[in-house]
Amino acid sequence: MFDIHKLIDEDKLKYSLYVEDLKDNKIIFDINTEESVSAASMIKIFIMAEAFNQVYQNKFMLEKNVTINGENIVGGSLIRNLSSYCFSIKDLIFLMMNLSDNTATNEIIDILGMENINDFIHKHGLKETVINRKMMDFEKKKQGFDNTTSVRDIAYILKKIYYKDLIDESYCDEMMHIMSKQVDNRMMSRNIDKSNSKIYHKTGDLPNLNHDAGVVSIDNREYLFCMLTWDGIDNIYGRKVIGNISEKVYKYFNETYGK
DSSP: OOOGGGSOOTTTOEEEEEEEETTTTEEEEEESTTOOEEOGGGHHHHHHHHHHHHHHTTSSOTTOEEEOOGGGOOSSOSGGGSSOOEEEHHHHHHHHHHSOOHHHHHHHHHHHOHHHHHHHHHHTTOSSOBOOSOTTOHHHHHTTOOOEEOHHHHHHHHHHHHTTOSSOHHHHHHHHHHHTTOOOOSSTTTTSOTTSEEEEEEEEEETTEEEEEEEEEETTEEEEEEEEEESOSOHHHHHHHHHHHHHHHHHHHHHHHOO
């Protein structure tokens, strides 16, 4: 395909990468996929999955309304700028995934229970993913409690959703729909031609750390792209690297299988 090492200065960041042709189940890249790293907002994919799992188990309905206590509003949140703090659970999931709203995420964690999220993760045999704290809980992070994941675990959960094999098919379709509305296009989707493709993904970043993962559909061909970067010189370089590699992968699939 292409020499990935020519696109990355490995003195400027660390990374893991997984790319798979979802039609032929052909793995294109499989680099450092078991490396456990800080999850940032990628943990929200697993939170979403457990939310739909609990809906499937009839523990609550997506339409259930929740009023957020003003004291629970944290940084990195659109909600703090709104006049009303009442949302359906479905709206909270949407805010968590597509605007990466941390207040919405923390509310969902409270509804689901952190232990239940971890149980869901562990039941699927995911070894590097764990949720140990809420969003923006820097005190817990100072104490060594962090949320972690790996490319391998993210690829697993995204493929289960894509193949409609995680829970009920309709809920997998809903999760894909939610991920198709992602508003952060600074990484894997930045250089992809949207006129002949559709992207279902989730982003995450922290200082010197950038992640993006999802499914790209070109005509009747889909592939999975998942890249995590950390210990970078800055976020600008991390986003650029993910964007450049994603662009190369897109061009390969588009030229090979596109109309």
